[in-house]
Amino acid sequence: MRTGIATVCLSGTLKEKMQACAIAGFDGIEIFEQDLVTSPLTPEDVRKMAADLGLTLDLYQPFRDFDSVSEDLLAANLRRAEAKFKLMARLGMDTILVCSNVASASIDSDDLRVEQLGKLAALAVDHGVKVAYEALAWGKYVNDYEHAHKLVEAVDHPNLGTCLDSFHILSRNWDTTPIQAFNPEKIFFVQVADAPKLSMDVLSWSRHYRVFPGEGQFELAKFMGHVVRAGYTGPVSLEIFNDVFRQSDVERTAVDAMRSLIWLEEQSAKWLEAASDSGVGGGAGGTATGGTQAPGRRRYPMELATLPQVTEPAGYNFAEVRAADTKGLETVLGQLGFEFNGRHRTKAVQLWSMGHARVIVNETAHLEGDTSAEDASPAIAALGFDVDSPVIASARAQQLKAPAVPRKSQANEEVFQGFAAPDSTEVFLCQGTSDGTAAWTREFGEGLEKPAAGPSAVIDHVNLAQPWQHFDEAVLFYTSALALEPQPFAEVPSPTGLIRSQVMATGDRAVRLVLNLAPLNQQRKTYQEHIAFAVDDLVATARDCKARGLEFLQIPANYYEDLDARFGLAPDFLATLKDLNLLYDRDADGEFLHFYTATVGSVFFEMVERRGAYDGYGAPNAPVRHAVQYDHLQHR
């Protein structure tokens, strides 16, 4: 699959955008006109730079408001088009995007549109230009991709084809099945964009909220499956208008973009395979353009690369907290019931465990190369996940452009395959075991082959604060590289703003990762994050913790009154909750008991007990937690 991206997706100047696209590994780009108009680079400069960077210039865009106009305006539009065709010759570009008219369209006649598009195609011949006509979702008369395609068929000119843009099609809920019967020679270009399902006017939705494939809710694999079945072999190019991406670092955004296409390519291949297995009609495209029918598998002209396959992780292997001064962390872990398993043979890290829950305390204050003061106080630094094959999972992550963070190891030590998540948390892929143990624990202290004594416990979930620039990127990252599934998001009120909370989880909920969008004025790692451990008997655990002197997050009395008003709890049980600062939630599936520790640096811990099939996180209690923590921060 040839990958492309429109320059409008990215921040910076045309030069910066082109360089970032090349670094991220795109095959080609679409030149968004405004990026050229505002650039000091001449068209010849751009052409040379693209060649030097190994980028093809696939599409000049957009040319607006051409069709459905009066004779006068048509003449002016053809003059305007000719100027752009000449410019394209200087750029060495051959395809231009012409959008269906939204503004100056005055005549609703398909005959007239066929005549006018025909004139444009005739002009295009003289300049060696191919015109890709696209139905905008809010086009005045043409807003349906099948209508645009019908007009192209009617003109029947080699220099006129159509451009299919997933946003314009899926935002209107058009069925994409008819695409597979399109003549591939008439599909001049394919643009892909994802979007969250929002109920708002389609223009605002398109201009502000598009996201890269895998970051929204459109059925893009199916759309691409139909495009592939049609026999299309041209670029698959991103055109994403997104307010955040436009403000973010250009190189990071380009990598995020490239990751989304790599993932989409894999998902499209999977969709085709699944559809083929289930006998879903395969369209004529494949054979029409020479694809051959392999036994049980149809082949298509477009080659779709696949990635190393992984299953979802089996659980958390460990969580790592880093601090310049680890004393506070050690105290809290001890009070929670964690056992100190010694220091590592060769590294300045400690291992603490409780059942299968393992916490590494890293005494190295800073990430390599990062000397910012804020990173010296305790913060979550890394997460380890149990996977079937760390090597395969790591290869997949690297193909998805995850930056590798190999951990230095001595002989006889387990080598962790690791990479950096968008928020800079390090993610390590560890060898899972059927009994939940981890071989690397032998490298600590006296050696530890069995789970620690004491109450059984596992890491229930980890909650990471995400800076606003990288929230969508993080969703795609964990989806594609770690096979976690985004769940419907929640919004939690807090004294510093409404917090968007996005759970990423495995189907069996062995791994639950919560991404919290930090308020705009918060920076990475100054906002609180936490690790939650699940135990069998929270009340007993809390009593033990209290006996060991743990500082619980103090829950206001008003909370328990409200709890009683909502649930009508047994007085003894309510008194126990109140006495131990426990929080409670209940839904149709079960019950949830939990408590929080005071915060150390920017980290705190949570203990939870899930009763029945309760699948949530005590969301109704989150505002209490935020308010009390905020109050403590104000007064410490």
Next chain:
Amino acid sequence: MRTGIATVCLSGTLKEKMQACAIAGFDGIEIFEQDLVTSPLTPEDVRKMAADLGLTLDLYQPFRDFDSVSEDLLAANLRRAEAKFKLMARLGMDTILVCSNVASASIDSDDLRVEQLGKLAALAVDHGVKVAYEALAWGKYVNDYEHAHKLVEAVDHPNLGTCLDSFHILSRNWDTTPIQAFNPEKIFFVQVADAPKLSMDVLSWSRHYRVFPGEGQFELAKFMGHVVRAGYTGPVSLEIFNDVFRQSDVERTAVDAMRSLIWLEEQSAKWLEAASDSGVGGGAGGTATGGTQAPGRRRYPMELATLPQVTEPAGYNFAEVRAADTKGLETVLGQLGFEFNGRHRTKAVQLWSMGHARVIVNETAHLEGDTSAEDASPAIAALGFDVDSPVIASARAQQLKAPAVPRKSQANEEVFQGFAAPDSTEVFLCQGTSDGTAAWTREFGEGLEKPAAGPSAVIDHVNLAQPWQHFDEAVLFYTSALALEPQPFAEVPSPTGLIRSQVMATGDRAVRLVLNLAPLNQQRKTYQEHIAFAVDDLVATARDCKARGLEFLQIPANYYEDLDARFGLAPDFLATLKDLNLLYDRDADGEFLHFYTATVGSVFFEMVERRGAYDGYGAPNAPVRHAVQYDHLQHR
């Protein structure tokens, strides 16, 4: 008018919110339940604190999902209600908001609702509670305020009334006229909220995009006029769910909120007066509750305070730029054709003028008390506006809670009435003159009573960067305190993000002020701002500036090619534009020529010529300006 605000509007803890509301001057507050539940304050603490702060506790809210339910659920709901009624007794509160059911409603029967609301009212009697029933815009069966009112009338119980919320009414486009015929004794509470007109689902719109009155597009004065005509005399209380306000400084937001109610009170009085003058039906409320009919003016039970009246400003009196080192500014002003009129007799400021355009160059680097380094480089510090009466205009601004910034003056010097705009720019109210001169200029140099020689010029517009926290606040500030009207906003692409651009202007366009919402990662005064001057002959002015060595913002050649493709300009004219780095725009009303200087600190200047009735700002050229400036910033 009794003013109120719901605690949910503000950031921080309940204690911080209450203190901020008292400081801002509210009469009372609504306690949003979650703010109490998450607070360490006991209900008795809250009651005492409110009394100490001089705040009444007007409404406990919300109580959700009561009506239209099965018998089982009704019993649970009544138990839940009783717990809240008891809590209210401890708070010393008597009114609770009950919203129409959105979640657990299962039976669509008005008879059943009347029965269930009647039971709630009967329970309320025992606790001395008044129930204010409100139709949510997205209520399952009850989503129309007239429906809610009809149910209240049918129950006909002294402890049951209705709550009117402007958002729930105006978001659905319900006509508010029927309100004026409501029995005022059945209106228990009135909530006001404004909102931009967005086409999106009403729940998301309500939860994220409400703004304070005057910051959106709802016809709130008319709504309030109908409420006043009904004879309502209770609190008029703000209930604003806004993502930005929830993240902003609590005290500032409370002042912004209070300003919006002061402004709404005035607008409501004006609407009533205008409606009365034009003979628009006056409703029965006024007389029904004892209002007396004054000659030509109807009186209502609710007293509406008015503000000192001002007309829109007649023009800019001056703009002031401040810098530690003013050399760069002096050079540019001289090259632009400004004449140096000397230094002030007693202050470290210079006066530069060109026709009626006056620029004060302030050699004091910092605002008083502000020693941040970023404020030392050139920045726009103050704007002076010509008004009829500076004293009256200043009194109005102060009543609207604008923080005064009196300027120190010696004897025989003009005293400027000034105040601080939300972005900290100082706004001064100056005595306008019919010939455009300013008496204070005599305090400079040798004295200057006449406009300077040289080309005639005026300040055409000023462009200020607004931090994201204070954008809506600024719109209301300039609307209410300075009588500028917000125009439809534009969105301008730039290399660092999409910039929201909001023009505030007088009807005659003598004053045009452009508020640009800076990208999220930009701080106040590090983002570029500018002052634009209008001249009669831009080409001649540009030639003179060029001859004086002015550094123009360099416009890329690509821009002129695109301009030609769009407008088909005469070759000579196009060559002139290109030669002089002029930008051009044209619309149905006229033409616009302009150029920009290079940036000094965070300030640059623009020269414009308006031809015909052109009323814009060359918006199609703004992306070019942003891109070139960004490129310079990267390389300087």
